[in-house]
Amino acid sequence: METIQMQVPLVFLVLPLFVFGAPADASGPQEVTITSNSCKRCCDSLDAPGSSEASPGRNSPHSLPYIIPEVRPYINITILKGDKGDQGEPGIPGKWGKEGPPGERGAPGPKGSKGQMGAPGDPCKHQYAAFSVGRKKALHSSEGYQALIFDTVFVNLYSHFDMFKGKFYCYVAGLYFFSLNVHTWNFKETYMHVMRNDQEEVILYAQPSDRSIMQSQSLMLELRENDEVWVRLYKRERDNAIYSDNVDIYITFSGYLIKPSLE
Known part of the structure; x- marks a missing residue:
């Protein structure tokens, strides 16, 4: 015990x-x-x-x-966590994968802003056009249609107006101004058109009268290259005539380029 x-x-x-x-x-x-x-x-x-x-x-x-039993101490890992380190250098790029199929066409985007002015055009191409012609002789129209031919040149820049055909040929596209002046004949009708190619644009008309007067017509046209502008007489049942005395010039036709086209 x-x-x-x-x-x-x-x-x-x-x-x-x-x-x-x-x-x-x-x-x-x-x-x-x-x-x-x-x-x-x-x-x-x-x-x-x-x-x-x-x-x-x-x-x-x-x-x-x-x-x-073995006794092991408990360690709180969260209190041992350090600060975040710096970012490492990029690694080596991997190989390209296979190209995927093309996607669907997206919706159209908004309209962009206006671009800057382009460089000057070809210096060999004239960017001006002007003509002014007249006629001293009186003219009575024949049957049907008749082109008005001129015999006097005031201005014909770069010869864009053909005096033999009475037509202005557009070599510089853009906005043009045209003017037609005639003198009517006593007791006779004056019936004329300013034409663009084969299309009537404006008419110059005067009824028969016991006195002759000056008549005029003017317009602006936006022409494309190779367009033609000319004056056409048309005879109906009445006499169609324009007056002149072979001395003074009563009949004139003029035109000039206001602004060339940007296209």
Whole structure:
């Protein structure tokens, strides 16, 4: 009985040393042998008398092993996280993948702003046009249509007006101004058209009268290259005539380019 009383307090003194003050070179669980007649292993059954694996009786001199589990400290990793590092250098580009199918046509975008003025055009091409011609002879129209031919030149820049055909040929597309002036004949009708190609644009008309007067017509036309502008007389059931005296010029036809086309 004295032996048991001396060993039990020793167990409580040795046990904290293994839990809180284990040696630094201990890498695994430590096995402590405690001699006590009243100790049993945790896996032994309390209700299995006569079993060969049951713990010995109180008076058994056998010693029982006691396993102390390893105690590892808990470390909070979040408090050990450092600051964000600098961005690394770009890696080597990978290989190009296969080309995909073309996508659908997108919606038209907004209209862009007006561009800058282009460079000057070809200096060899004239950007001017002007003519002014007249007629000294009176004219009586024949049957049907008749072109008005002129015999006097005031201005014919770059010879754009053909005096033999009585037509102005457009070599510089753009906006033009034209003017036609005639003198009517007593008791005769004056019936004329300013033509663009084969299309009547404006008419100059005067009814028969007992006195002759000056008549005029003017217009602006936007011409394309190779357009023709000329004056046509048309005889109906009445005589159609324009007056002149072979001395003064009563009949004039003029035109000039106001602004060339940008196209």
